[in-house]
Amino acid sequence: MNKIPAAIFGASGMVGQRFASLLQNHPQIELVAAYSSDRSRGKTLGEIWRIPEIPLIEDVSSLKLEKLDVEDAAAKGVKIAFGALPADLARDVELVAASKGIAVFSNAGAYRMESDVPILIPEINFDHLNIVDVQRKNRNSKGFIVTNSNCSVAGLSVALKPLVDRLRFKRVFVSTYQAISGAGYPGVPSLDINANCLPFIKNEEEKMNREARKILGSFNGKSIDPRDIEVWAHCVRVPCRDGHLESVSILLDGQPPSVEELERIFDEFTGVPQELKLPTAPQQAIIVRKERDRPQPILDAMAGYPDRARGMAVSVGRIRIDGNLLRFFCLVHNTLRGGAGDSVLNAECAIHEGKT
Ligand SMILES: NC(=O)c1ccc[n+]([C@@H]2O[C@H](COP(=O)([O-])OP(=O)(O)OC[C@H]3O[C@@H](n4cnc5c(N)ncnc54)[C@H](OP(=O)(O)O)[C@@H]3O)[C@@H](O)[C@H]2O)c1
Structure with a gap:
């Protein structure tokens, strides 16, 4: 199986780094781009790494942080974006990404309470994933947003x-x-x-x-x-x-x-x-x-x-x-089950259900 190209929005933060650790050697998903603000732009993930107990493999460690740019992600063929941005920024970025056909798995609170967006914890509410079909119709969007909870x-x-x-x-x-x-x-x-x-x-x-x-x-x-x-x-x-x-x-x-x-x-x-x-x-x-x-x-x-x-x-x-x-x-664990880990599991559910 060809791996699905993915990006992290906010890769230098607490949740973003957990995403990088979970996506290395992932059997279905390949990390192809890591975005942050101007503050971290140009550094490699290895240079900003703060989880010493989980070493990075060379391919991920050498990935350079780029200034957040959804157009660039779409041009790189990104199909899945893992969101770890502050909520006010996520509100704009995630909607644009979804409109470009990207499946967004977000940690931010921006869309959690919208009626056509699930807060997915799949052991509890796997069927809530089906709201993305409603969301696609409502928003005339090829992609979608799935959130995980606080x-x-x-x-x-x-x-x-x-x-x-x-x-x-x-x-x-x-x-x-x-x-x-x-x-x-x-x-x-x-x-x-x-x-x-x-x-x-x-x-x-x-x-x-x-x-x-x-x-x-x-x-x-x-x-x-x-x-x-x-x-x-x-x-x-x-x-x-x-x-x-x-x-x-x-x-x-x-x-x-x-x-x-x-x-x-x-x-x-x-x-x-x-x-x-x-x-x-x-x-x-x-x-x-x-x-x-x-x-x-x-x-x-x-x-x-x-x-x-x-x-x-x-x-x-x-x-x-x-x-x-x-x-x-x-x-x-707030940044794993309560953060990046739940989003990665949500993406695996969406892949299994053929949503992405
Ligand atoms: N921490 C948790 O336990 C947890 C759990 C669940 C959900 N969340 C939610 O997940 C999101 C991320 O949380 P976090 O704890 O990882 O925050 P964080 O450590 O502050 O990281 C924020 C990330 O967003 C980037 N960013 C900030 N302003 C930006 C801008 N103007 N343009 C582009 N990128 C920008 C930062 O890049 P720079 O490093 O370059 O500034 C960094 O990569 C938040 O919405 C939070 O509420 C957090």
Whole structure:
């Protein structure tokens, strides 16, 4: 099979570099162009590389960052663009790219809540991918935009999916402990975050509620009917490098299951990407930690197997039931399952479904 030519928009950033690491040696996709702003233009990916634990192969390391130019990408025959741009810029760039026949897999928030754009987490809502057919018609566009969620919602939604399918509840209370890499590079000033916690992340709490409702909603053939659920969040930035930890509390209606039953429900959770054995799908989407002090960002953010899917599993632990109150922690790698990894998995789903 000929590999599909792809570009990264925003290749020098936190999410953009994760894209580069996931696309090297990808069985179906070939990275042919990497775009950034004027600030990084002319440097190679190897020169700006900040993920020392994942070395780059020569072909990717020597790729030069070019000034963002959608026309140039189209001229290079790019069919897939992975978006890691700030939302205000993504709003223009991604639409133009889609109009030129490019399939855009975006991390930015710009289009997430548009009715004909999916927020795809394929273990949860694989069928939402079909909205791109509606989108193409609505916008008379050959390409399309598929988004992935805000990074904290990604972990929460994966953990909630097996629960909403089996248990009755309307409200979810969550407190997040979010890593510094979630704010991009250079991100939060060091004097603000060093040995400190910041109990405000702009727009994050609102995003958690509205995106979870859409992700867990159902596709009616034209748009998504949101799930009847409320997510009440406290979002806090903490001095960790990668991995968003979240404490979740849910008041259940009806007879609660036992902790052992809940462990089994999480453990057995699986989806279409697992059935299809897509390259970036973790064999197990949720990993249950039974130790009393797990999951932890340092130990568990990179959970997921095989190697290509490291950081794609959501870890769940400290499951407790007190009367009707269910509590647990979940942990998501913000730039992998909550960022570039989910986009690459979404592209693999679109390729499998013949959308691109
Ligand atoms: N970090 C996360 O955990 C995470 C998770 C999910 C979603 N997201 C979303 O993903 C997007 C990227 O986030 P990030 O954390 O990777 O941000 P980042 O580290 O700040 O990277 C931003 C990228 O956009 C490029 N860029 C900025 N202004 C530009 C311009 N005027 N023209 C061309 N390129 C420009 C930057 O290039 P230069 O380096 O040359 O400036 C860089 O490559 C954001 O929309 C964010 O909300 C982030």
